[in-house]
Amino acid sequence: MKRRDFLxxxxxxxxxxxxxxxxxxxxxxxxxxxxxxxxxxxxxxxxGNDGLNSIIPISNDxxxxxxxxxxxxxxxxLKITDDLAFNDNLKEIKKLYDLGEVSIINNVGYPNPNxxxxxxxxxxxxxxxxxxxxxxxxxxRYLDANCxxxxxxxxxxxxxxxxxxGNTMNGIAASDPNQLYRTTREPFFKNIIKNTQKEMxxxxxxxxxxxxxxxxxxxxxxxxxxxxxxxxxxxxxxxxFAKHLKTIADFIVSGLKTRVFYxxxxxxxxxxxxxxxxxxxxxxxxxxxxxxxxxxxxxxRFKDTLILTFSEFGRRVKxxxxxxxxHGAANNVIAIGGSLKKAGVYNELPNLSDLDNxxxxxxxxxxxxxxxxxxxxxxxxNDQTILNKDFLKLGFI
Amino acid sequence: MITSLSDKQIQHLYWRTGFGISxxxxxxxxxLSKTQIIDRLFEESKESxxxxxxxxxxxxxxxxxxxxxxxxxxxxxxxxMSELNTLWLKQxxxxxxxxxxxxxxxxxxxxxxxxxxxxACIHLNNIIRKHALGNFGDMLMExxxxxxxxxxxxxxxxxxxxxxxNFAREVMELFTLGRDNxxxxxxxxxxxxxxxxxxxxxxxxxxxxxxxxxxxxxTIFDKTGSFTGEDVIKILLEKKQTARYLTEKIYSYFVxxxxxxxxxxxxxxxxxxxxxDLQALVRAIFKSDWFYSSNNIGTKIKSPIELIVGxxxxxxxxxxDPKVLLYLQKKLNQMLFFPPNxxxxxxxxxxxxxxxxMLRLKLASLTxxxxxxEWHEKGDMPENMIIRQQAYKKIKSKLQKKVKAxxxxxxxxxxxxxxxxxxxTNFMLQPNLSETAKVIVSKLEAKDTKNFVIELLSLPEYxxx
Numbered sequence: 073m074k075r076r077d078f079l080x081x082x083x084x085x086x087x088x089x090x091x092x093x094x095x096x097x098x099x100x101x102x103x104x105x106x107x108x109x110x111x112x113x114x115x116x117x118x119x120g121n122d123g124l125n126s127i128i129p130i131s132n133d134x135x136x137x138x139x140x141x142x143x144x145x146x147x148x149x150l151k152i153t154d155d156l157a158f159n160d161n162l163k164e165i166k167k168l169y170d171l172g173e174v175s176i177i178n179n180v181g182y183p184n185p186n187x188x189x190x191x192x193x194x195x196x197x198x199x200x201x202x203x204x205x206x207x208x209x210x211x212x213r214y215l216d217a218n219c220x221x222x223x224x225x226x227x228x229x230x231x232x233x234x235x236x237x238g239n240t241m242n243g244i245a246a247s248d249p250n251q252l253y254r255t256t257r258e259p260f261f262k263n264i265i266k267n268t269q270k271e272m273x274x275x276x277x278x279x280x281x282x283x284x285x286x287x288x289x290x291x292x293x294x295x296x297x298x299x300x301x302x303x304x305x306x307x308x309x310x311x312x313f314a315k316h317l318k319t320i321a322d323f324i325v326s327g328l329k330t331r332v333f334y335x336x337x338x339x340x341x342x343x344x345x346x347x348x349x350x351x352x353x354x355x356x357x358x359x360x361x362x363x364x365x366x367x368x369x370x371x372x373r374f375k376d377t378l379i380l381t382f383s384e385f386g387r388r389v390k391x392x393x394x395x396x397x398x399h400g401a402a403n404n405v406i407a408i409g410g411s412l413k414k415a416g417v418y419n420e421l422p423n424l425s426d427l428d429n430x431x432x433x434x435x436x437x438x439x440x441x442x443x444x445x446x447x448x449x450x451x452x453x454n455d456q457t458i459l460n461k462d463f464l465k466l467g468f469i
Numbered sequence: 470m471i472t473s474l475s476d477k478q479i480q481h482l483y484w485r486t487g488f489g490i491s492x493x494x495x496x497x498x499x500x501l502s503k504t505q506i507i508d509r510l511f512e513e514s515k516e517s518x519x520x521x522x523x524x525x526x527x528x529x530x531x532x533x534x535x536x537x538x539x540x541x542x543x544x545x546x547x548x549x550m551s552e553l554n555t556l557w558l559k560q561x562x563x564x565x566x567x568x569x570x571x572x573x574x575x576x577x578x579x580x581x582x583x584x585x586x587x588x589a590c591i592h593l594n595n596i597i598r599k600h601a602l603g604n605f606g607d608m609l610m611e612x613x614x615x616x617x618x619x620x621x622x623x624x625x626x627x628x629x630x631x632x633x634x635n636f637a638r639e640v641m642e643l644f645t646l647g648r649d650n651x652x653x654x655x656x657x658x659x660x661x662x663x664x665x666x667x668x669x670x671x672x673x674x675x676x677x678x679x680x681x682x683x684x685x686x687x688t689i690f691d692k693t694g695s696f697t698g699e700d701v702i703k704i705l706l707e708k709k710q711t712a713r714y715l716t717e718k719i720y721s722y723f724v725x726x727x728x729x730x731x732x733x734x735x736x737x738x739x740x741x742x743x744x745x746d747l748q749a750l751v752r753a754i755f756k757s758d759w760f761y762s763s764n765n766i767g768t769k770i771k772s773p774i775e776l777i778v779g780x781x782x783x784x785x786x787x788x789x790d791p792k793v794l795l796y797l798q799k800k801l802n803q804m805l806f807f808p809p810n811x812x813x814x815x816x817x818x819x820x821x822x823x824x825x826x827m828l829r830l831k832l833a834s835l836t837x838x839x840x841x842x843e844w845h846e847k848g849d850m851p852e853n854m855i856i857r858q859q860a861y862k863k864i865k866s867k868l869q870k871k872v873k874a875x876x877x878x879x880x881x882x883x884x885x886x887x888x889x890x891x892x893x894t895n896f897m898l899q900p901n902l903s904e905t906a907k908v909i910v911s912k913l914e915a916k917d918t919k920n921f922v923i924e925l926l927s928l929p930e931y932x933x934x
Contacts, residue, residue, distance in 0.1 A: 186649075187638070187654070188638070188642055188648060189810060189811075189812075190648075190810070190812045191648055191649075203649070222823075230799075230800065230802055230824060230825070231802050231819075231822055231824075231825065232822040232823075242822070244822075244823055245822045245823060245824055246823070246824060247824065248824075251824075252823065252824050252827060255827040255828065255830075255831055256827060258831070258842065259842075260842040260924065260927055261827075261830065261927075263909065264905060264909060264928070264929075267905045267908045267909060268905040272904050272905075273903075276768065277768055277769070277770050277817075277818065277933060278767075278768075278900055278903055278929065278930065278933060279903075280818055280821065281770075281821065281826065281929035281932055281933075282903060282905060282929055284821055284822065284823060284826050285826060285827075285830070285929060287823065288823035288824075288826060288827060291823065292823070343623045343626070343633060343635055344623060344626060392626075392631060392632070392633050393626060393627070393628050393630070393631020393632065393633060394623065394626035394631070394633060396626075398633065398634055398635070399634075399638075429654075430654060
């Protein structure tokens, strides 16, 4: 059955009547509204992905000299230009690249980079300066400023990242929307909800629990009712990350009024024997994203989707003593989308002959410029209220 | 100076130093003075009971293993990790050395290690337990030299001319000084050189490999010398910032996430002047007046382990299938021996998001009443609500089928001296009731104590201690 017909038959006919009356203000998108409803999927490669072995400066002697044991040989790569090549585990990404649907932004980072996973991930997620400690994330502040409902930013995970936590609104973490929904239906809990008004809640931990409960109740209803519309039949690889991306596709094609999706793939902290571990993870990443894009294309939603992939830092140019690499600094960011303004290699390649004191790549693009471009150019909102500063917008989108 | 404690204050002390208090124990300690109760807690934790389990083929030298055994080794490791997890969880529930276990839980998070090698993990856990109420410096040294830490933070690979900075960075950032508190990238690089050569042999015994050690001169915090790893740890302990960082963390664990600067300064000095005596530090906390002030009572969000252990302890819950305990820990984002990363778990509100909260609220009914919250409201009840509730009872969710827990209600009820609504509420819930909870509780029937208790434990208030 086509989505459109399914919508008419099931949702308009019966589904909506199941929603409790006080939730009736909620909308989902009709097929007509759906087209042009832009979203962004953010993928965090946790642990610090080695960008140099993902998108490889294959002709650069410094690269090969610094990594006698772990440098990729040309035969292990997929050529982009004479100087640049994909790790051959990124086959699906390369295919999209050839279609003009990938933009590679090099040397993304920030001044005085922090090399702690947690601190650097916090910096990326909160969009702070290196010595600034923020308790809200940039997506959370986007919710605060531009959205009405928590479900407008969804993280496909058991727990919610700092990135999606705002001052007045948090995003929703949902790895299993059905279970979330069932639990909120419990009569005892419904009774608690009925007797709670947001206005009477304090800012303390107790108030926080009640507030979260209220938001969960309404969001779970919405997500559950709406996402029933579409279940993908595209084949995805068998791994948890791919399953998360499939859930995102289901949400997008179903017409969930969600602007930002967040998902992460972990294990990139390759201090030891990095070739095996990183290659395996890159393949999972590439195959899963490939399936997601295929799914979205089949449903004509790829043109409204932007997929942004980052890691908390890159890795040291020089290999360490255990066939791995230590924590580094600037790194590449990959933007994938059906409506990129500038596909290909967006800016200059990392300069391996001009490294910082630690032997790490220097940044030339502030990561917040990438966020600013997504917010301003793609989601059409004021980026300065969210990022608290005016960052240069990039032309990839 | 407070010399005696109210019931609520005793419950507070027992929740923070352990996992709550039973009605009979409350009856016993109620007649004691504050000092006597605190002494009793330390007395109970005087001894240390290490975890122990057999490792089967994992204990053999891999060369001695048959081909078949080697094949099964990986599976066996995973199986033993799960066993180790539930072994400790059971000890947390059953132990009399409550404070020691609670301190062990704190340092399990502080020295967060995530490995798939059960022997290394149990060894580290027992080191921490042994020193949990002893000297922090001794603990730090022994932890740093344990196979678990050497493996996890790659110090095994840290060699002269091929340094691996992982351990050197984290020992400053996470174990002693705290992030960005008085060290530089250069200090890390130099310290990494000092830790070269630290390794362990096949039996898991620490060895110093001389030919891997960098004997050159290092400069760390303006001190210069041909430092060893031991020297670096001593230098870190000499810094009062280490005492302060640990004190802040312990304070936020036992007292309040919002730090009171005066309390911290007072405690830091005690900790530093006693050369990092953990017992002296936590005793000072429990002896203070401010520990029992109302803004510290019922304001902490229980960690998933505190929630699960607290519930299981109160009702002596038996789990038919121990896998359930793994499942619940996983879903609630705190699995013993599997911290998310080297920084450990993020606590407080970070435990709570929409999906974890709903499971947490459901946990009491799942473990104590096969997933059903019987729902009796005084007076009128809308008819459709009754119907819905009946319908709901019929739906046995996957979760309910899975949990299969057997609580000892009889023991709980026999023990109970709190009979009326307000007594029961005060005993089961630590915080003052929210406006919503007041309305809900006022409508509930308390004739059936069992149901009333489940209802209380299903309120958001039970998530706090």
